[in-house]
Amino acid sequence: MNKALEGVRILDMTHVQSGPTCTQLLAWFGADVIKIERPGVGDATRSQLRDIPDADSLYFTMLNHNKRSVTLNTKSEKGKEVFTKLIEYCDVMVENFAPGALDRMGFSWDKIQVINPRMIYASVKGFGPGPYQDCKVYENVAQCVGGAASTTGFDDGPPLVSAAQIGDSGTGLNLALGIVTALYQRESSGRGQRVECAMQDGVLNLCRVKLRDQQRLAHGPLKEYPQYPNGKFGDATPRSGNASGGGQPGWIVKCKGWETDPDAYVYVIIQAAVWNQWCQVLGREDLIEDPEWATPEARLPKLEQAFALIEEWTMTKDKFEVMDILNPLNIPCGPILSMKELAEEPSLRETGTIVEVDHPERGKYLTIGNPVKLSDSPSNVQHSPLLGEHTDEVLSEIGMSEDEITAAKEEGAV
Numbered sequence: 001m002n003k004a005l006e007g008v009r010i011l012d013m014t015h016v017q018s019g020p021t022c023t024q025l026l027a028w029f030g031a032d033v034i035k036i037e038r039p040g041v042g043d044a045t046r047s048q049l050r051d052i053p054d055a056d057s058l059y060f061t062m063l064n065h066n067k068r069s070v071t072l073n074t075k076s077e078k079g080k081e082v083f084t085k086l087i088e089y090c091d092v093m094v095e096n097f098a099p100g101a102l103d104r105m106g107f108s109w110d111k112i113q114v115i116n117p118r119m120i121y122a123s124v125k126g127f128g129p130g131p132y133q134d135c136k137v138y139e140n141v142a143q144c145v146g147g148a149a150s151t152t153g154f155d156d157g158p159p160l161v162s163a164a165q166i167g168d169s170g171t172g173l174n175l176a177l178g179i180v181t182a183l184y185q186r187e188s189s190g191r192g193q194r195v196e197c198a199m200q201d202g203v204l205n206l207c208r209v210k211l212r213d214q215q216r217l218a219h220g221p222l223k224e225y226p227q228y229p230n231g232k233f234g235d236a237t238p239r240s241g242n243a244s245g246g247g248q249p250g251w252i253v254k255c256k257g258w259e260t261d262p263d264a265y266v267y268v269i270i271q272a273a274v275w276n277q278w279c280q281v282l283g284r285e286d287l288i289e290d291p292e293w294a295t296p297e298a299r300l301p302k303l304e305q306a307f308a309l310i311e312e313w314t315m316t317k318d319k320f321e322v323m324d325i326l327n328p329l330n331i332p333c334g335p336i337l338s339m340k341e342l343a344e345e346p347s348l349r350e351t352g353t354i355v356e357v358d359h360p361e362r363g364k365y366l367t368i369g370n371p372v373k374l375s376d377s378p379s380n381v382q383h384s385p386l387l388g389e390h391t392d393e394v395l396s397e398i399g400m401s402e403d404e405i406t407a408a409k410e411e412g413a414v
């Protein structure tokens with residue numbers, strides 16, 4: 001079966017996480033992703049957080065499946081010549097270097113357009129145009145400058161970053177969407193274009209509800225926030241602990257075993273539509289009609305008490321028992337699943353969301369498969385390339401003879 005992006009060639013200059021997330025996704029959809037790496041060194045993540053001596057790290061392998069690797073020194077004269085041929089050969093170029101790195105290499109957007117007017121040139125940077133446009137940015141910096149850290153955590157604690165890589169992988173997803181959109185527009189315009197995604201923008205986009213709350217603050221306290229009963233609000237959206245981001249109050253409560261198991265918790269939601277069911281489960285049918293409790297408005301100042309009542313009950317059950325009891329009653333809830341539990345979950349293996357891959361140097365390991373499932377474009381996850389594994393193959397595809405390849409190697413260009 002053909003894959004959706006078969007025939008699309010990507011010149012992949014990405015490194016670390018944000019850019020590689022994007023190009024890995026495009027590779028899973030069938031694009032031919034040619035990853036350019038510095039001779040002898042490669043993507044810095046190949047050797048970061050290594051668990052097996054001398055083998056590519058999981059950090060690298062889990063972000064670079066289904067790609068080809070070419071080593072090329074794009075700063076040498078010969079390297080620039082080869083790089084120019086690759087720009088002619090490919091449809092899309094993706095990079096996430098520090099600001100200005102490609103210009104310093106001698107490949108500005110103006111120049112790239114002259115070499116290949118159909119080229120789509122896609123970049124991730126930390127910031128968009130403005131006072132910080134020249135800054136380098138890593139994941140947690142993006143979470144801090146994009147509004148996530150100031151709104152995550154508990155009211156009485158410091159700002160908190162999330163384990164979810166919303167700055168890196170989140171922005172990589174945006175970039176992939178920008179690229180396929182530009183490819184679609186190229187069908188009618190015949191021209192390539194520039195695609196730019198700032199990590200600050202990507203994080204802020206995911207924090208939309210917190211900008212909503214910032215504006216609601218001007219009209220009174222945020223009644224679903226845990227600080228509401230005490231009425232302590234400043235002039236910016238505060239941290240709201242584990243409160244639900246929507247209009248249906250939620251919280252994380254303890255389950256049986258919480259004293260020793262750090263993940264013996266469940267997220268529960270007091271959805272207005274299931275208040276009756278909650279009262280029945282808790283054995284508090286008296287609260288169904290009690291005007292002090294019966295409506296969502298009446299409950300808002302008492303959410304802490306409501307969750308305490310629920311916790312009294314959940315602490316008598318393990319998190320899966322809670323799921324088994326609440327789900328048939330249509331009460332929304334979710335156990336706090338550990339990475340160990342997720343890694344061992346059979347249904348995630350069956351859907352290809354978690355995949356076991358065999359790597360020539362490191363053997364078998366688990367990775368996250370394509371989270372986007374297309375019925376006509378199945379994703380099969382192949383191991384990441386070894387450094388320079390496809391150099392000869394790709395250079396001969398762009399018309400270089402064996403002698404030319406040997407000469408480029410002797411010069412240290414590849």
Ligand code: CAO
Nearest residue numbers: 016017018037038073074075096097098101126136137139
């Ligand atoms: N041949 C020759 N030179 C190469 C090369 C190649 N194949 N590949 C890279 N280089 C050079 C670059 O041109 C650059 O040289 P100059 O500094 O002389 O211009 C140099 O290698 C290093 O690139 P860099 O500055 O991007 O790398 P860094 O490790 O110093 O910074 C990072 C890393 C991520 C902070 C920075 O790239 C960045 O801010 N990127 C944009 C935001 C981003 O994507 N961040 C997410 C990273 S994942 O957490």
